[in-house]
Amino acid sequence: MVRKAGAERPMTLRELSPDFDEWPERWMGMKEDLEYGKKLLPYMEEFLNELIKRDLSRKTLKNYIDNTWLLGGSIIKDVSVYEEYKTAPLKKLAASVETGGMLPDGYEYMTERELKAFERTCELFEEFLKTTTTKKKSRAG
Numbered sequence: 001m002v003r004k005a006g007a008e009r010p011m012t013l014r015e016l017s018p019d020f021d022e023w024p025e026r027w028m029g030m031k032e033d034l035e036y037g038k039k040l041l042p043y044m045e046e047f048l049n050e051l052i053k054r055d056l057s058r059k060t061l062k063n064y065i066d067n068t069w070l071l072g073g074s075i076i077k078d079v080s081v082y083e084e085y086k087t088a089p090l091k092k093l094a095a096s097v098e099t100g101g102m103l104p105d106g107y108e109y110m111t112e113r114e115l116k117a118f119e120r121t122c123e124l125f126e127e128f129l130k131t132t133t134t135k136k137k138s139r140a141g
Contacts, residue, residue: 010052010055029080033080046132070104070106071102074104078092103115104118
């Protein structure tokens with residue numbers, strides 16, 4: 001999981017996922033989905049950049065990125081189906097990653113290993129959100 005000594009320079013999110021900024025358009029089913037997806041993206045970017053700082057292997061990072069993309073698509077579908085556009089994106093994101101996370105779209109076609117990896121991504125995201133929220137509150141107060 002950890003990169004070997006002497007490995008290439010640190011990677012950036014855009015190098016690992018050149019289409020990252022297009023995710024909201026790819027998740028979109030309806031016009032309203034696009035704006036909601038754009039509001040989710042900064043939280044996802046911050047989370048993924050934090051993982052990149054951990055010096056994980058490229059393969060592991062790509063796995064977390066792919067699962068974060070799946071999570072975003074599942075959140076957008078959920079928001080669209082239940083017309084939850086007024087729910088704050090951070091609140092929806094936090095609820096979606098709690099206790100192992102929601103099931104992603106297409107979960108029935110995923111292997112047990114893929115589902116476990118998705119669950120692990122949600123656990124890390126939940127931990128990240130709790131940590132960053134606590135840090136931000138302590139700085140503000």
